[in-house]
Amino acid sequence: MQAFIAAALRRHPLFASCTPLELSRLLSGTQRLQFAAEAELFEAGANADFYYWILEGEAELLAPDGDTRWQLQAGRGFGAEVFADMPRRLVTARAAGPLTVLRIGRAVLRELAAAHPELKSAALVELAAGLGQVAAPAAAGVEHQSAAALSRRQRIGWLATMTLPLAAYEAALYGGLPQYSSIYLGLFTMAALMWLFALVDEYVPPLIAIVAMLFIELVPARVALSGFYSRAFLLLLGVYALATVMVTSGLAYRTMLWTLLRIPDRPFWHRGALTVFGFVLSIVMPPSNARLALLLPLYREMDSSLGARAHSREASALMIATFTGATLFSPLLLTAKSANLAAFMMLPAQVRTEFQGIYWLVAAAVVAIGLTGAHLLAMRFLFQPRRSRPLPRERIVGQLATLGPLGRAEWVAGIAFLVFLAGAALPQWHQSQTAWLAALMLVALLALGALDKKGFQSLDWPIIFFLLSLDGFTEALNYLGLREVLIGAIGTSLDWINGQLGWFVLLALLVTSLLRLAMPITAGMVLSATLLLPIGTAQGIHPWIVVFLTSLFSDIWFLPHQNSAYGQAVAGGLRQRCDNALFMRYSWTLNGLRVLLAYASIPYWRWLGLY
Amino acid sequence: MTPRSSLPFAAAFVALLTVLLVTFNHQKPRLLVLQSYSESGTWERAVDSGIQRELTRNLRPLRTRWHYMSFSEESMRINWDTAAQHSRSVIDTWRPDVLVAIGEEAQQYVGRHYAGRTDLRIVYGIGEDPASFGYADAANVTGVRETLPLAQIVELLRYVKGPALRIRALGVDDPTGRAERQQVQEFDWGPHRLAGVQLVADYPAWQEAVRAAAADADVLLVLSSKGLMREEGGGQAVSDRELSYWTEHESALPAIGVRDSFVAAGGALAVVPSPEALGEQLARQALAALAGARRGGPLPPPQDSVDFQISLRPERLAARGIQLPTIYEQAARASHTLYLEGAEAQPR
Numbered sequence: 001m002q003a004f005i006a007a008a009l010r011r012h013p014l015f016a017s018c019t020p021l022e023l024s025r026l027l028s029g030t031q032r033l034q035f036a037a038e039a040e041l042f043e044a045g046a047n048a049d050f051y052y053w054i055l056e057g058e059a060e061l062l063a064p065d066g067d068t069r070w071q072l073q074a075g076r077g078f079g080a081e082v083f084a085d086m087p088r089r090l091v092t093a094r095a096a097g098p099l100t101v102l103r104i105g106r107a108v109l110r111e112l113a114a115a116h117p118e119l120k121s122a123a124l125v126e127l128a129a130g131l132g133q134v135a136a137p138a139a140a141g142v143e144h145q146s147a148a149a150l151s152r153r154q155r156i157g158w159l160a161t162m163t164l165p166l167a168a169y170e171a172a173l174y175g176g177l178p179q180y181s182s183i184y185l186g187l188f189t190m191a192a193l194m195w196l197f198a199l200v201d202e203y204v205p206p207l208i209a210i211v212a213m214l215f216i217e218l219v220p221a222r223v224a225l226s227g228f229y230s231r232a233f234l235l236l237l238g239v240y241a242l243a244t245v246m247v248t249s250g251l252a253y254r255t256m257l258w259t260l261l262r263i264p265d266r267p268f269w270h271r272g273a274l275t276v277f278g279f280v281l282s283i284v285m286p287p288s289n290a291r292l293a294l295l296l297p298l299y300r301e302m303d304s305s306l307g308a309r310a311h312s313r314e315a316s317a318l319m320i321a322t323f324t325g326a327t328l329f330s331p332l333l334l335t336a337k338s339a340n341l342a343a344f345m346m347l348p349a350q351v352r353t354e355f356q357g358i359y360w361l362v363a364a365a366v367v368a369i370g371l372t373g374a375h376l377l378a379m380r381f382l383f384q385p386r387r388s389r390p391l392p393r394e395r396i397v398g399q400l401a402t403l404g405p406l407g408r409a410e411w412v413a414g415i416a417f418l419v420f421l422a423g424a425a426l427p428q429w430h431q432s433q434t435a436w437l438a439a440l441m442l443v444a445l446l447a448l449g450a451l452d453k454k455g456f457q458s459l460d461w462p463i464i465f466f467l468l469s470l471d472g473f474t475e476a477l478n479y480l481g482l483r484e485v486l487i488g489a490i491g492t493s494l495d496w497i498n499g500q501l502g503w504f505v506l507l508a509l510l511v512t513s514l515l516r517l518a519m520p521i522t523a524g525m526v527l528s529a530t531l532l533l534p535i536g537t538a539q540g541i542h543p544w545i546v547v548f549l550t551s552l553f554s555d556i557w558f559l560p561h562q563n564s565a566y567g568q569a570v571a572g573g574l575r576q577r578c579d580n581a582l583f584m585r586y587s588w589t590l591n592g593l594r595v596l597l598a599y600a601s602i603p604y605w606r607w608l609g610l611y
Numbered sequence: 612m613t614p615r616s617s618l619p620f621a622a623a624f625v626a627l628l629t630v631l632l633v634t635f636n637h638q639k640p641r642l643l644v645l646q647s648y649s650e651s652g653t654w655e656r657a658v659d660s661g662i663q664r665e666l667t668r669n670l671r672p673l674r675t676r677w678h679y680m681s682f683s684e685e686s687m688r689i690n691w692d693t694a695a696q697h698s699r700s701v702i703d704t705w706r707p708d709v710l711v712a713i714g715e716e717a718q719q720y721v722g723r724h725y726a727g728r729t730d731l732r733i734v735y736g737i738g739e740d741p742a743s744f745g746y747a748d749a750a751n752v753t754g755v756r757e758t759l760p761l762a763q764i765v766e767l768l769r770y771v772k773g774p775a776l777r778i779r780a781l782g783v784d785d786p787t788g789r790a791e792r793q794q795v796q797e798f799d800w801g802p803h804r805l806a807g808v809q810l811v812a813d814y815p816a817w818q819e820a821v822r823a824a825a826a827d828a829d830v831l832l833v834l835s836s837k838g839l840m841r842e843e844g845g846g847q848a849v850s851d852r853e854l855s856y857w858t859e860h861e862s863a864l865p866a867i868g869v870r871d872s873f874v875a876a877g878g879a880l881a882v883v884p885s886p887e888a889l890g891e892q893l894a895r896q897a898l899a900a901l902a903g904a905r906r907g908g909p910l911p912p913p914q915d916s917v918d919f920q921i922s923l924r925p926e927r928l929a930a931r932g933i934q935l936p937t938i939y940e941q942a943a944r945a946s947h948t949l950y951l952e953g954a955e956a957q958p959r
Contacts, residue, residue, distance in 0.1 A: 150616040158620035162627055180670045208628070213891070215632045216639070218672055480670055 002398020008102055012053055012205040014077070015112075016073045020407075021250035022112055024257075028301040029108030035095040041079075044092045048081035051123075057099035062092040066134050071096055082106045083113060083123035090127075107300060157197025165190040183218055191473070196518040198561070203466030206473045206523070213476055223479045227471030231435035232345045236286075236467060238438025239335050240459045242416055243285040245450050248458075249409035250415075252281065256298055257396050257403075265390045267314065270302060271321035271337040271379040275372070278325025282336035283421060287463055288565050292326035294527060296572040303577060305392045307494050308385065311579045317383030319578035320586050323569050324375055328590075332368045333553035334360045334434075335424070339525035339554065342467045343547045346474070346533055355544050356434040358425040364548060366604045370588070370597040378586070410576055412450040417439045440570055463522075470523060474530040490535065499540045501611050505549060505598050508532055512553035516562055525554035552598060556591040640901045641674045643707035643723060645698055647714025648837075649681045653872055654886050658713060661890020662897075674736055676705060680716060695720035698829070708711040708904040709734060711897045712754075715786030718744040726752055732900045733909065736893045738791030741913065746868070753900060753910045755892045759791060759869050760919035761798045761883045764832070767882060768803060769864055770935050773831050778808040779824045779864075780818065782834030784810035791834045791869065813840045814849045818857070833858060833868040833878070851876040865931050871922045871948050879927035880935075885946070888918030922948040 006027055015026065032055070035041065041052065044064045052059070054074045061078060062069045072078055081089055081246050109169060113120040168189040172182035191205035210224045222229060246252045256277050263269040281291045290440055299322040308315040330337040334356065335346055344352060361368060406414075422438040423430050430437055445451040477483060497503040516524040528550040536546035557563040560570075574583065605611040612847065644662060646655050659677070678701050680694040698721045702710060710722050712722035713736040725731050726749035735741055735754030746752040768776055780795045782788035792808045806828045811817045817839060839849050855876035858866055868874060868881030878911060892914065899911040923943040943949035 108727075150620070154617055155620070158617065158624060162624055166631075178670065180672060183672070212628065212632055216635050216672055217674065220667070 002027065002395050003401055005030055005102060006398055008032075008053070008055060012077075012102075016117055017116065017118075018112065019250075020403045022115065024250070024253070024402040025297065026104065026108050026112060027399045027402055028297075028396065029105035029304075031103045033101055033103050035098075035099040035101070037095055037097045039095045039099070041093040041095065041101075042045060042089050044089050046089045048079065048089050049106050049227075050079055051077060051082045051106075051109060052079045052093070053077045053102040053104070055100040055102060058096035059099055059101070060094045060096040062094070064091070077123075077126060078590050080123040080127035081166060082109055084127060105304075108297075111297065154197060155442065156201060157193060157199050159357060160197070161190055161193045161199060162594040163168075164193060177485065179305075180218055181482055181485060183216070184213075184476060184480050184482060191523075192518055195520060195523055201462065202520050203462045203469070206469035207465060210469050210472045210476070214474075216445075219476045219479050223475050224472045225468075226399050226475040227342075227345075227468030230468075230471065231232055231433065232341060232471060233464075234439035234442070235435035236338075236341060236464045237459070238420075238435070238440075238442040239284055239286060239341070240464060241442045241445050241451050241456070242413070242420060242438070242457055243281075244289060244459055245409065245413040245445055246281075246284060246417060248455060249407065249413040249450065251406075251410040251413045252294055254400065254403050254406075254410065257400050259392060260302075260391060260556065261396050261400070265393070267306075267317070267383070267385050267388055268380045270306070270391065271317055271383075272322040272376060272443070273327070274299065274318070275301075275325040275375060275379070278322075278327070279329050279372075280331050281326075282329040283424075284335060284417060286335055286338040286341060287336070287460065288327045288330055289568055292323065292462065292565050292568050292572075295322050295326050296569070298322075300573065302391065303573075305395070306389045308389070310577050312385075313383045313579070313582070314385035316578040316582050317379060319569065319574055320383075320583055321379055323565065323574075323583070323584075324590070327555065327565055328375060329368075330369055330555055331548060332361055332364045332371075337521075337551060338463055338467055338531075339522040340547070340551055342470055342522070342526045343529040343550065345471060346529060347543050347547060351543050355432075356424070357427045360408075360548075361493060363544065363605070363610060364601075366601040367552060367594070367597040370600065371593065374593055375590075409450045412448045416445055416450070443521055464523065467526075471528045474526060477530060483530075486531065487534055487538065494535060494539070497539050501541060501545070501602050502599065503534060504539060504541050505545075505595075505602075507535070508546070508549040509556075509595060509598075512550050513556055516554055516556065517559075520564065521554050521562075525550050528554060542605070545605060545610055549598060552594050556594060558588065558591070626952060634673070636674070639674045640709070640904060641676070641705065641707040642709050642711065642897055642901060643702060643705060644675070644677045644711045644714065645702075645717045646677070646679045647681075647716035648679065650677065650679050653875070654837075654870070655679070655713075655884035658890040658893070661887035661892075662711070662894040663890075664855055664887070665891040665894030665898070667774055669887070669894075671898075676701075676707070677861065680720070691716060691720050696708050699724065700932060706730070709897050709901045711736065711893055713737075713893065715739050715790055718746075719786055722746075722752075732904055734893060734897045734900055736889060737790065738787060738794065740793060749903055751910070753913050755889060755914050755916055757884050757916045759794050760884055761795065761800075763919055764867060764869075764882045765800065765803065767867070767880075767935070767939075768830065771867070771933055774802060776803045776829040777827060778803055778830050778832055779806045779828035780808040780832040781820050782808070782810050783839045784812045785838060787835050787837075793832070795832070808834075809886065811839070813843045814854070815843065816863070817849075817854070821858055821862050828864060831858075831862050831864040831866040833866050833870075833881075835875050837870075838873070859927060865933060868922070871920070872873050874922035874924050874948065874950055877924070877927075878922075879924050879931060881922040881935070883920050883922055883948075884916050885918040885920045889916050892916060892918075920946040920948055922946075922950070924950040926952045 003484060006023060009023055009026055009030065015023065018026065041059070054072060054076050056074055059072045059078060060069055078093060105493065165186040169182045169186035172185045173179065177185070187209040191209050194200055194205040195202065213219050214221060214224050227233065259273055263273050277295060278291055281294060285291050299318060303315065303318055306318070331340070334340050347355070355363070420437060420441050424434050446456065494507070497507060512524065512528040515528050519527065529547050532546050532550060533543060537543060560566050573582065602611065634808065648655055650656070650659070656829070678698055702725070709732045710725065711734045712718055715737055718735055718737055722733050722735060723744040725733055726745050728751055731751060733752045733754070735746065735752065735755060735823055737755045740750070741747065741754065741756065756919045778800060780792070782791055792810060795805065795808050809820050811820055821831065836854050839854060841847050841849050845910045851872045855873050859878045866878060868878050869883060871881060871883045874881045896914065897910055903909060921939050921942045923940055925940065940949060
């Protein structure tokens with residue numbers, strides 16, 4: 001059946017230019033349906049959720065006036081309102097006789113139309129041709145919506161951004177700080193306010209700050225642009241290129257489908273698979289948002305196939321598994337979080353060499369085992385479904401068949417991934433640094449054509465610039481001697497730590513959590529690490545432990561604005577399908593677990609010789 | 612894209628930021644470094660490097676600009692009047708708070724015209740007596756006088772030939788040469804004796820002076836030789852390499868230079884005022900002068916240069932039978948001015 005649907009989709013003129021990967025994804029949202037004569041497919045004014053393609057028989061379309069009607073034969077489509085983002089049907093559709101159609105869901109079509117704008121145009125032409133037979137209803141007219149008014153919060157944010165940095169500058173001068181330190185504090189206040197009030201995209205504030213510093217020559221270019229000079233630049237490029245190729249080649253999607261076919265068809269394994277996918281993606285995909293973006297379509301496919309009741313424990317568990325899979329492993333691998341890569345560059349060279357491979361995960365083993373184990377146990381025992389529903393294996397087989405044999409780009413992506421994985425885990429075999437290995441993978445992908453010019457342009461440049469700008473921003477802090485000012489200001493007030501890691505964990509938790517109230521994860525973690533590293537060093541705490549704690553605690557969140565991945569999950573259907581209260585309770589439980597596991601790691605770190 | 616509704620706020624923010632940054636730049640103190648020769652000169656590069664090193668340590672926002680009176684080291688005939696006019700135009704339009712003028716020409720053609728001004732402070736870097744440029748009574752002038760390390764040369768002479776020697780100095784008849792002559796003549800050479808200082812205008816006169824020195828001296832002190840003309844009355848300047856090589860090989864007397872270029876180009880030994888240290892010292896003076904420039908704070912007092920370095924070519928020293936304590940060789944190695952066999956121009 002799936003092969004038949006796949007073949008029918010390939011023949012459809014709208015989908016003729018789709019790649020096997022796109023057809024495979026389309027297949028997940030496509031059903032073959034049969035209707036008896038006179039059966040109504042949809043009514044004028046109803047929500048437009050599906051597009052129809054007639055395989056056999058005849059459909060009749062009726063205008064809302066009840067007088068105008070016309071028939072469509074096999075090989076014709078209708079219901080193109082879904083492409084036009086039009087929420088309502090313009091006509092009513094019935095089966096004129098026995099009717100067999102392909103019904104394609106709006107979600108997969110929207111994803112496809114995003115990559116193929118021409119597909120949307122063609123569908124709109126089809127819709128316009130159909131509308132020519134009827135007078136367009138007034139309700140279908142284009143509504144001119146005025147731009148959303150600026151919220152009060154944003155207004156306050158902009159006004160604060162224009163005044164408070166100047167106040168901070170003056171206050172710092174008044175407090176006896178040198179002018180250069182006061183300027184930095186002014187710029188820091190500006191960036192923090194822009195983050196706090198979400199006035200611009202996350203990557204913009206540090207970029208503004210370093211451009212301002214360069215413009216007035218507050219710090220030399222080698223400091224402000226230190227991120228761009230550093231190995232972090234090529235490491236980020238390489239890792240992001242690998243992530244892009246894994247997705248665009250279809251290898252990531254194929255692997256997930258392939259795995260789903262081979263795991264036991266039970267709820268725990270479905271959820272476990274989503275968690276494992278998240279872990280594997282964490283190796284080469286630093287932003288959790290990117291991992292979630294890749295997992296959400298799979299979640300939707302699984303969710304619609306399993307057909308659990310909305311907001312039930314089973315439906316909620318699937319979303320929780322997806323979200324946790326994408327975010328849980330962020331602190332556990334160097335490459336699993338963008339901020340890890342930025343903070344890694346702050347570590348002494350010797351520590352960088354030691355922790356660039358698998359040793360990061362080894363040192364984080366207690367947290368890794370604790371978090372993963374607790375999550376898997378929760379998935380196994382806390383969210384038992386009333387009845388177990390199977391995955392649509394036939395459809396998955398059909399999707400894999402549509403993808404065909406491994407393509408050249410998939411081979412290249414797979415080999416590059418494995419080489420990078422082996423090289424990062426065991427740097428002794430290539431006798432170089434992970435950053436240069438990532439750069440080698442980048443040029444290999446470019447030379448082999450797996451990453452073409454368009455793919456290169458589609459790398460996540462905003463996050464790359466964000467991290468490199470943050471690097472310069474924090475480097476300027478050191479250059480201007482503010483780190484020493486900070487240590488001096490703290491004075492003896494942290495003597496209670498007395499080199500005890502237990503107390504330092506508490507300090508790291510407080511500092512990181514407080515900063516995270518105002519800042520997004522990446523900025524919050526990098527600034528926490530910047531502030532805590534000198535304190536930790538002075539207290540004799542291993543620098544990696546300091547960075548790891550900031551990474552672990554920066555994942556703690558309570559309010560929606562603190563985690564952009566949550567917003568992404570909401571847009572992906574969290575509130576429609578998942579019990580939000582249950583979801584939040586689960587997240588808060590993980591927050592507490594993170595703190596407990598940090599303390600549980602202390603004896604292990606002592607055993608490793610890190611403390 | 613910024614949402615349309617927040618555009619007025621965003622535009623106001625960008626405008627405010629731009630105005631603040633530009634205003635700040637206009638209010639930043641300005642420092643102009645004026646060199647007498649070109650940026651490609653070895654000595655000038657070393658001085659610049661010292662200045663930059665010291666400025667890197669400075670965290671106060673500062674606008675710095677470099678200006679060279681000659682475009683390249685190969686400019687044999689510099690039209691000093693034109694170069695001076697251009698330099699003064701740069702000063703008058705850019706309006707620095709502090710001018711660091713390095714070299715005699717920079718004082719003679721530019722710096723002295725600004726002595727006594729209240730809107731500009733001058734930090735000189737010269738070998739000549741600052742009073743000769745009218746700086747003695749000027750309230751806006753301070754600086755560093757580059758002193759030849761003559762005391763260190765006296766220390767060295769004990770290993771060269773003997774306890775009481777006759778010394779003849781040879782240099783070029785130009786402002787730098789005259790400044791060096793003044794220092795050499797004013798120095799107490801005891802237990803040795805200064806046989807005389809000769810400044811020449813061209814290469815034939817130099818060669819003649821080198822040959823004649825053997826008649827009344829035991830050691831030849833080679834002063835700065837940059838810009839020596841090949842022929843009487845003009846033409847091209849003799850290259851460092853030709854002049855040093857010839858002097859080292861044709862002089863019957865051991866020759867000791869006061870510039871690294873003498874050894875780099877083939878000479879055996881030089882005791883040199885460290886140009887990098889001079890640059891650092893000048894920058895420190897300039898930053899101190901800058902600190903009070905706008906509010907009329909006190910100027911730091913003038914200083915003499917204090918640091919020196921050793922340049923050695925062991926192969927030539929051996930040829931003359933001179934053996935120095937190893938500390939000299941190590942000092943030269945530390946300052947990257949130890950020229951080993953076969954290295955005519957490249958220090959190792």
